[in-house]
Amino acid sequence: MLPVSAGGPRALVTGADGQLGRELQARVPVGWEVLPCGRAALDVTDQTAVLAPVERERPMVIINAGAFTGVDAAESEAEVAEAVNARGARHMAIAARRVSARLIHLSTDYVFDGTQSHPYAPDDTPNPLNVYGRTKLAGEREVARIGGTQALILRTAWLYSSHGRNFLRTMLRRMGDREALTVVADQIGTPTWAGGLADVIWMAAGRPDMHGVHHWTDAGTASWYEFAVAIQEEALLTGQLDRAIPIRPIRSDDYPAVARRPAYSALDQRATGAALGLTPRHWRGNLRLVLGELARA
Secondary structure, eight states, X not given: OOOSXXXXXXXXXXXXXXXXXXXXXXXXXXXXXXXXXOTTTOOTTOHHHHHHHHHHHOOSEEEXXXXXXXXXXHHHOHHHHIIIIIIHHHHHHHHHHHTTOEEEEEEEGGGSOOOSSSOBXXXXXXXXXXXXXXXXXXXXXXXXXXXXXXXXXXXXXXXXXXXXXXXXXXXXXXXXXXXXXXXXXXXXXXXXXXXXXXXXXXXXXTOTTOOEEEXXXXXXXXXXXXXXXXXXXXXXXXXXXXXXXXXXXXXXXXXXXXXXXXXXXXXXXHHHHHHHTOOOOBHHHHHHHHHHHHHHO
């Protein structure tokens, strides 16, 4: 665990080797010191292992970006998902309270069942459809119970970036080596760039008055099919693909996923935007930005 920068307020980041953790380190504001903790450095399922570095480093803010995010895998590994997403969140909340640190805990749109047709507000009633969503909701409740006004729960959705395992990189690979694709068209949400989310988290880290449940995603909505079509269109323009392949929309019932997903899980981020003085950028603009990063790399 090494600081990214020295001096100023200290922030401990879990999940530091994930796509959001990496963006948080890359986009740290001037004056902050970051203590990045990957899975090997900090096992959130072990309360003693969590308390030791927190009590030693005494950060002002803890950003809990680590999670078990395999939605389908969680169905068969429910105990592991519970240990990381629920008990791990409780351990982080206890550690934060022990040193009087603020806790910013990342959660998901999958705490909702997708039955409404307008964006979910932070105070809408959760009703997760799968193990991943249930364990993340359990983690939220532990953080709220233990952290009180020192805790900020930030739900987001459909994260992607230029690195790590995500839908964007999977689609680019498949579009390059397959003759056609089928993509689910009846699940609606918001593709969200991890870099933009990292900027929002850092802004929130400097706002100790923000607490409770908040939402942040890019603007707009799309199906996975529409996201895939946009990826191909933009990648052709940047030269990352040299040919277009047919992309066919299919229903969720025709895709062999283990876990049920919400049909509609867009999040209402207006309150967060008002609190921070931000207007979210449309997902398509951020997609173009990330593909530009990949092209330059």
